[in-house]
Amino acid sequence: MTATDSIKQQLQQLRTQILQHDYQYYVLDAPTVPDAEYDRLFRQLQQLEQEHPDLVTADSPTRRVAGQPLSAFSQVRHAVPMLSLGNAFAEADMQAFVQRVGLAGDGPVVGDLFAVADAAVEFCCEPKLDGLAVSILYRDGVLVQAATRGDGTTGEDITHNVRTIRNVPLRLLGTSWPDELEVRGEVYMPLAGFEAMNERLREENAKPFANPRNAAAGSLRQLDARITATRPLKFCSYGSASSDLADSQSATLEQLKRWGIPVSPEMRVVSGLQGCLEYYRDMGERRDRLDYEIDGVVFKVNSVEQQQELGFRAREPRWAIAYKFPAREEITVLQAVEFQVGRTGAITPVARLQPVQVGGVTVSNATLHNMDEIQRLGLMVGDSVIVRRAGDVIPKVTQVVPERRPADARAVEMPQQCPECGADVERTQLVRRSKGRETLSEGAIWRCVGRLSCPAQLKQALLHFVSRKAMEIDGLGEKILDQLVERQLVQSPADLYRLTHEQVIGLDGFAELSTQNLLDALAASKQPELARFLFALGIPDVGEETAKTLARTLGSLHNISRALPQTLMWLPDVGAEVAHEIHNFFQDAHNSSVVQDLLRCGIRLQGEGEVAAGLRGSVSLAAFIEQWQVSGIARTGAQRLAEHFGTLDKLLAADWLDLSAVPRLPEKTARALREYLQDEQNRTQVQAAEQQLLEFGMHWSCEAVQGEAAPLEGQTWVLTGTLSQLTRSEAKQQLEALGAKVAGSVSAKTSVVVAGEAAGSKLARAQELGIRVLDEEQFLQELARLQ
Template sequence: MNEEHASQRVNELRELLEKYSYEYYVLDKPTVPDSEYDRLLKELIELENNHPELRDEHSPTVRVGGQVLDYFRKVQHKVPMLSLANAFNEEDLRDFDRRVRNGVGDNVTYVAELKIDGLAVSLTYEEGRFVLGATRGDGTTGEDITNNLKTIRAIPLRIKNKDVSLEVRGEAYMPKRSFQKLNESRQEEGQELFANPRNAAAGSLRQLDPNIAGKRNLSIFVYGIGQLSGHSVDSHSESLKFLQSLGFKTNPEWHHCQNIDEVVEFVRGWGDRRPNLDYEIDGIVIKVDSLHQQEELGFTAKSPRWAIAYKFPAEEVVTQLEGIELNVGRTGVVTPTALLSPVTVAGTTVKRASLHNEDLIREKDIKIGDFVVVKKAGDIIPEVVNVIVDRRTGEEKDFHMPTHCPECESELERLDGEVALRCLNPQCPAQIREGLIHFVSRNAMNIDGLGEKVIAQLFRENLIQDVADLYTLNKEELLNLERMGEKSVDNLLEAIEKSKENSLEKLLFGLGVRHVGAKAAKTVAQVFETMDRLMAATKEELMAIDEVGEKMADSIETYFNKPEVAELISELKEYGVNMAYKGPRVIRAEDVDSVFAGKTIVLTGKLSILNRNEAKERLEALGGKVTGSVSKNTDLLIAGEDAGSKLDKAQSLGVEVWTEQQFIEELEK
């Protein structure tokens, strides 16, 4: 066959195979038997092998697997993939509805859809072609798993509209039947079984050989759009229909609810029906349908205000409490942990559960040897619910918290207003070890390869005693550790070196200052810009920042006044760790000649010239502070079309109100 005929046949085969895949994996209505699909795929593979110049990264042949990777490349999400706030009962749902209506008025509808229990991913298409697939990661940075995702036949390699470029979000999952077959196969081969379909799906996509993912029969439901160009939609329900029209697999079990009562009815209906599905769900996602209202409601630091995830009640099981273990955290808090007879809860094997503190143990009258009820809080953290007193034999033993630290034997203390016992010894090995684990974690310095076991080993071998010691590690001493090969050591040293370039907020959060979370660390770093300025800051200067209260300011000032902290910072500087903020600079009112400088501004209604994010960026660049709600501290409200309750509140408080046109005219001066 000459090249022209081969090219023609290759295109014919690709179109046929894409059509048959769509019918089978998306519509669930196959028109040809598997044998016919396999015959055509075999022919295409042979043609591409004989004519390498005709190979294409979007050919159906890539679905059978590909080259094994050495590592996953990091990917920055252009639009963050935030997690959702949780609701656990009807009252939580109605509170969510109340907050939404307070923000946008009573004219609001919702979309309720099944919450698939899988791995959240993003899929990017340019000019109609699938070019990038990534994990959610920490919401800001994920991992490039494009080759693995290409093996999922429900993901189109090319969408039907080539003029559209978009990034979509979905949940990759393993159907129950695929999960059962996989575990049967692993059992025959003597391999460890997967605990549940979610773990199996994540394990399939987060490994370096696409051929393995290709054999696992994964699927996907696409549930939203992150970015879109070449088309526009006005509502979430419209976006679901649009995604379906492009050839994506969307979950058909969604409902457009006119009010919160219909949402509650939908949630109740699925509580008993979930076992009938061929895939796992762990709740229902509720979203405000109007994209304009979503934009107006905005986001918190962690989640959108326009969506919530209702979590089905946790499964409860009975097991025996065999003992209680004490753990010392990085802030010195001593936490009791229940050691349980292994039991399966919500699809995973549980051996340990949190007991929180001594007061809870007394309140629930928990004794060692008791049979206890265990559940997973929000299907995540195991906890002891209560004791089955009727099953006591008299051999159970009372538990008493120690008077001295189980790690360093320092006397434990209970601070005023706290229920927890603390070890206040700053040289306590457990606190140092836990502080090191925190320092290298994803939201802090993000040093890949330094997990808890490696940190514990380094600490045990006296190779590290504080975070500065991490930057003195060398190849020779690391190679002497257990399970540390040359490649692992090289990757680890490269990750440590790369961490020196992190922006100041990563270092500040990693140092573990009490009451300073990741968001507060970024806010403080933005304002002071360098470590030296921050260390010299007074309590009053810290409290001048809106997000910093007296407790946090006290904690920061106390921390940086310690001589040992000054010495630590000096060492980190010496090793080349960056001490400056690298993100967008805070525009201060005194630096800007603008009517917006120093003013607190709220945007509401539909803006037709600039979108909400663009308007916010322009205002902040001119020294303004944009907030999401109207209060007595609001200086200016900019109202677009269909402005609702925020406009009413602003007028009642006497807040100055501008139209969008006034705003644009001021920008153009």
């Protein structure tokens, strides 16, 4: 074997391995290697291809993004037209469709109009993705062309963009694929990726997309594939232009999946009308839990032979139909904009709309987020607007219809005084921290400065404080809190614990028993777990999980309240912005006063202790230096500095000659570090941060403790269905106490699923992925064994 042959063989092996890993990760959602191993293989392939550019092939995983931007899209004529589907909007439409295909197929003889052609026909069912239809052509197993649907006959060539979609294989897996295979499906954008992308666009002051479908379409029609490559697109096949791959629609999809083509995990085969309706209802119920938008369900006669017998109309196949869900977007008129005050004082504009039916619900209000969003939309009172509603999510205005704007339309303006208390309204300042510097800019949020003297802020703060996941004080609902605030009996959370029997019984709706029950509930809430208390305080950006992290790691309110941002950032899942929010909350004199007042009222925190043993000695000098974010100093440079100086004191005392002696430290980087350390404020912060690491035992000089890991450390559990002997909250609490993370959805990373009564899609997903499933009795036995 020649040297070139050997290199070719290495390249082919690497490409095959990476292709298989892509299939496991993107199509099956069941990765078989860690990310680091995948990255190592990818870098190895890149290196070999750079050394041997003449051996690079079009189907190489490194070729997903290549070439210069296009000046325009060329046209592609579809060998087989991409037809539309007929629509059903009611059960009667579906009944007519099933009856029609049953009469023409293997059901009752034609002419027997009174026969029920129900269970005779099998249907392949899939959710109807709200994306962009595309066709992808493979020749000899290699992706050679991709095109949009266009007018059904001619589409646009988007090959360079489709190649960037990670779950689209550049080369088919397996064997026995035809010489030419045209795969058809939808390109869509998952909701999580859509929200993250829009958030980035807002941060960059760019226009966000109105919905995932627009985002997918806009991303696919980029002339520069490098832009498309940054968008979180996915592809899902619904079939092939060839009808001879298998004898049924479902078998065709399974064959495509074996060749590496992603297909819907929700695909099912059902019989007759009842099977179709049950599938439609099931998808409708689960629609809002999916990570992608669907606007209906597609039903196709499963038998390819029957499909051929049924044939086509002018624009659509007779053997398929899309049963649409109620519309989630409608047009209506913006009648007014009102401003609401939230728990943190944020002033939020709310649209008052001419009532309209959206997704089966009458909508008269919609969120507008903030004034920046109003400006982006170009919104004026009196405008006709498009309103979108998705499940339980608050409806929102996504678009203005400018051609319908009336002559008397009025601009929307932020009030200068709080609509609740009359205090001043101020725009927040946005602090961006990067490379050791802070820059200020105007934020998107406006706040009332009245704090707890503002009735709206006080009411919202109290509602949060007494809620189930916070202090869990039964009997204190919104109407009762309204009375307490309006009668000025409560002006801070601490005042709840000062309520007397006389004050409570004087409230509307209270008698002797209900009064005593409320006072007993208040007394019972005085011994909360530390995490609950932290969550109840309403610290900005600190949700239930972050509160648990703070309690579990720093151990006590005393430690948490004095923790510096530089210390907090070493905790799991606590970033720079959250760290500063926590620090600023406890440094604020008003907040500190409220906390101390609560403690004086008899709050006794449970579960307090020391800083977690796992944090002891967890911060290295190199990591500490890297945290400064000095320009030019990343992980490797920080490691060299740490090894060279050994201690922070020596580094702080270093002069120019000392820094120039550090191996491979560029002069520009040394200068930036010198300037950073000469700044008195920076030196003070660095020394204070080191001192706190010593106090908390996290410093590199502290000996690490090799503690015994929790029994379920590193495992992810999912609870589904109804448990009879435990509440969901109690089960979650016990699992977390054993070290497990409790997630809301099942994935390949799930360790165990606990399935109670009436467990649904999560149980089915776990069974598909081969994940361990426990019923309630087995779960209780497992808890008893581990505790």
